[in-house]
Amino acid sequence: MESVLEAVKALASGFATTFIHIFRKPITEQYPEYKRPLPIRARGRIILTRDPDGEERCVSCYLCSAVCPVSCISMEGAEKPDGRRYASWFRINFARCIYCGLCEEACPTSAIQLTTEFEFSKKDILSFVYEKEDLLVDHQGKDKEYCFYRYAGVISKYGGKGEHIGEEKPVDIKTNMP
């Protein structure tokens, strides 16, 4: 008899809970009307940023392409007359991209970055292949100050390349070319 009473009490409390829920405002976010503000590090569409001087940050080191687990990044490196490297073409296949953010982590120059933009679904799968002009933007992205060339190859107070104690002179890699 006691167990019956207990069961009735449990049932009543359950029904009361769901009944109260009718009068509560639903907690669902209505997506296209309301867009939840995304955290800055949310991983969406990929961009190629410029350094504070307005130059392309990408030095075409292929690290992003190498680390990409689905191999969706490809590029070809080239060199300007002043010796600065850049990508003559840069291509990301967003139909393959899994937005893991490893390319951003690998990038030594903060060139490749993921944005919070995620609404670019399309019906034509070929239109997901983004070329360099689609990827390149006119701002610094998340990293406002960083400029690779201000830190790399700079002569410090200990001297330039090959001048540290026990360090060999740098090899001119161009001589290895066939």
Add this chain to the structure above:
Amino acid sequence: MLTWILGFIIMIVKLTLVMMVLLVIAAYLVWVERKFLARLQIRYGPNRAGIFGLLQPLADVVKMITKEDTVPDGADRAFFLIAPAIVAITAFLMFSVVPFGPDINLWGHRVPLVVTDLNIGLLFVFAMSSLSVYGVALGGWASNSKYGLLGGIRGAAQMISYELSLGLSLIPVVMMAHSFSLVEIVEAQMKYPFIIVQPLAFLIFVISAMAESKRIPFDLPEAENELIAGYHTEYSGMRFGLFFLGEYVHMMVFGGILSVLFLGGWRGPVLPPIVWLLIKIMLVSLFMIWVRGTLPRLRYDQLMTLGWKVLIPLALLNILVTGAVGMLIK
């Protein structure tokens, strides 16, 4: 001859009207269920197709009809194709004995507001309810799928078990109304609805009716987290739609029978009788949805224990007590 033709025409008109109204209400019952269940779970429910998602049933029908109708390899084709129809047809037929108003006069003819006033109406309801077991069991077996088969077997076992308590719970009502005809049972509730004198029978009937229409917490035949979709796993398109439709018509029919047997049928103040019946059916359906939003599914042994060890003895006891009280009053 003329009266015969007139009667025939009236019959066809009544059939068409009842069928149409049932179909539309069943479609919108799906909407009500999704909407109300969502509110019970602090969600919005469908709200994209039309205002408040009111066009959702239409969109669903279009989707169901335009989908491919697949028959799995190795299925028993004839039974596979016919099973959904059995479920839907028996559900519709059950409503044919439910009265939805008092007799009206049409050009000097007395027209009863019921599709057919059978003097064994209640037995007809049970016969049809038992026949719908064939739809479930055959549909599950003919699919040639283990989930379908398990769902079908469970469905058959569950529905046959609960048929008993369903029938037994109504014997006291028949004893009090002195008739199997649903029209006369409504007549007998002129002074007070039977729920006042038969609360136990009402309770047993509600529980058994939920088990008969395979709703949560008795949805073992289709338990989605163990059997995918149970007996209609292999169905697609409108054939699945027929199973779905049958289930909702079933729910409405039980709402109708419940209001006829216990809540005074179409009786009620001010509003016209049909509106009262619809209100009662809707209230019963809302209660069933509320139960769905609250209770978890029973285990198979709990289901059988509840049916055989609790409901059937209680129903038998109820018959005895009703009989004894009836004798004493006489």
